[in-house]
Amino acid sequence: MPVRARPLMVRPGARFACAGDGLCCTDAHLLGPVSPSEGRAIRAEHESAILREGGMVLLRTKRDGACSFLTRGGRCAIHTSPLKPRTCHRYPFLLTATLDGGRIGTDHRCPCRTMGARPLLRASDAEPALLGAGGRLSVDLRAPESISVSAGRSVSWATWRAREAALMTRLDAGERVESVLDTAPFPEVRDGSWPQIGFELADDDRPMRWARAHQWAGDAILALHGEPIRTSRPRPWCDAFDRAQRRTPELLSPDAMLADWIADAIWTLEWATRGSFALARAELATRVSMARWVAARLEAEGTRLDRAMAEAIAIVEMVGLSETWTAVLARVSIG
Ligand code: SF4
Known part of the structure; x- marks a missing residue:
């Protein structure tokens, strides 16, 4: 069918x-x-x-x-x-x-x-x-009819669905996202290094808001690898988040926001059109660690916790669409 x-x-x-x-x-x-x-x-x-x-x-x-x-x-x-x-x-x-x-x-x-x-x-x-x-x-x-879970290993759609349901149950239950993904961030990149990727993103000086998102993402990678970064950066979509904060007095849990994002990233199966779930897990674990870094930095600037995580998710989701990120994924050494 x-x-x-x-x-x-x-x-x-x-x-x-x-x-x-x-x-x-x-x-x-x-x-x-x-x-x-x-x-x-x-x-x-x-x-x-x-x-x-x-x-x-x-x-x-x-x-x-x-x-x-x-x-x-x-x-x-x-x-x-x-x-x-x-x-x-x-x-x-x-x-x-x-x-x-x-x-x-x-x-x-x-x-x-x-x-x-x-x-x-x-x-x-x-x-x-x-x-x-x-x-x-x-x-x-269009999702593939069988799902690649690691290098050279695919499972039927029914088997994948059962595995996916177990992951969703754990995310819904409030288990920490990193534990559900259960893999280390920043997998090895052939012919390159994460600090090089960080510098490339952090140096994106094009005059668009998405370039500011790249800069924040680059800073996250650099800081997480012990490299020096700029002390401040303009925030890409502050005006939209100002409006969101004004209409939302209630505080959401940043961990629940991350879990919701990861659940949707798995659910859409976009990852299955370009590689295995092993690659997707490592890529998502990488962007989760970057999102936590960005959110912590925004919190340190006095930003409300849920807004800080929402802005962080916007930034790391944006960088996931960039040509730089697509090129990185093609060079990741993982199944
Ligand atoms: S919804 Fe209206 S303002 Fe927004 S991108 Fe479309 S045309 Fe522009």
């Missing part, structure tokens, strides 16, 4: 509702691509709002990395207009087709996903955002 998009499934316990914190309308991800027809419609009314890059039609960002439609109050100026692109409606969802049906995943860069009292996510809430231009579900990823 091939992988399929239905029935739609959410990970039990996943919580999300858009509170309009506005991070998703900045360069925390690619703003687009929009379809050629969406691009033409937007350009007809807002000539400079669209650009072409690498064969894609994108929403143009301002110098501060925000979409040109993002208002000072953090709202989308075309929210109620038919011009609002499908890709904006879709964020922060991801749809992975599996043998059981479509798994709905969520990005954790967004404080609407990580902070505050969010309602449980229901598939019916996410479904309209997951439809493509023809009104059919649009799939982002």
